[in-house]
């Protein structure tokens with residue numbers, strides 16, 4: 001994993017971007033977290049890829065979003081400009097351009113966003129041909145009376161509001177991996193569809209074990225949530241979804257309440273990992289609702305993970321310990337700027353506040369790995 005920017009580099013980079021005044025560069029680092037503040041503590045939280053990819057620029061997603069937020073940008077605008085870095089970076093093969101395609105080799109993208117202050121939301125699912133589905137989700141929010149557009153019609157909408165449509169969002173890397181997966185599964189082309197989809201899933205997992213696919217990217221997504229000093233909360237989630245999915249499959253990412261939920265008064269939560277497990281319990285909504293009733297971000301997240309465990313009864317989804325054989329992560333922020341990254345099994349998440357961007361381990365519900 002690349003080194004996250006340390007605070008000094010972040011401050012230098014931010015200053016170069018003209019935001020020196022937005023950050024308390026004179027505050028000794030040791031004081032910053034313990035200072036009692038009367039208002040909310042501005043903060044951005046995201047999945048770990050939010051502090052990894054830079055698409056050739058200087059800032060990662062969380063650093064970009066925090067910087068813009070501190071400059072006074074609308075929180076959702078700041079978050080979307082942050083995740084655009086990851087969507088456009090061909091090296092992240094779980095999001096946007098170069099995201100791993102579906103079973104037919106077509107990149108289909110999902111995204112949603114929520115604007116806490118105005119209580120508006122928008123999303124797209126199975127969108128083809130646009131590198132930045134988060135921007136189309138925002139256009140749905142701003143330019144329609146609806147919350148979700150899907151498939152070909154989502155693309156038509158994108159074209160109508162001015163997005164260029166590309167014939168193919170594969171990169172050389174994603175296409176090569178798809179061809180490898182196809183090679184491993186086509187020999188069994190005549191299996192019944194149920195067996196074939198299980199075989200396809202397992203072939204993908206083998207490719208993860210062989211190191212061909214980053215484990216974080218078989219499932220893979222970016223969720224990014226932020227709160228500014230006025231306590232304004234927003235969030236965005238964007239993904240290419242499960243690698244080699246059945247065409248038309250939509251996971252949790254673009255579904256309000258599942259891949260993302262924001263309540264301007266209570267908090268924001270979003271997810272990555274096995275979307276089906278999260279969809280079943282609408283866990284981002286559940287987490288925010290529990291925070292509204294007074295729970296801390298971490299406790300609310302752990303409770304949602306326990307709900308996922310309770311709902312995971314199918315044998316093919318259990319490991320040798322009888323626990324879920326997949327991971328789900330939640331990135332949680334309340335209206336005061338308190339945050340938590342939690343997961344079924346240990347992984348990492350990204351944050352950025354006045355101390356700069358960093359990557360931290362999640363609080364895990366279970367020890368070990370999903371496969372053990």
Ligand code: ASP
Nearest residue numbers: 219220221251272273275
């Ligand atoms: N949750 C996403 C989905 O199921 C994938 C991921 O986050 O890894 O589509």
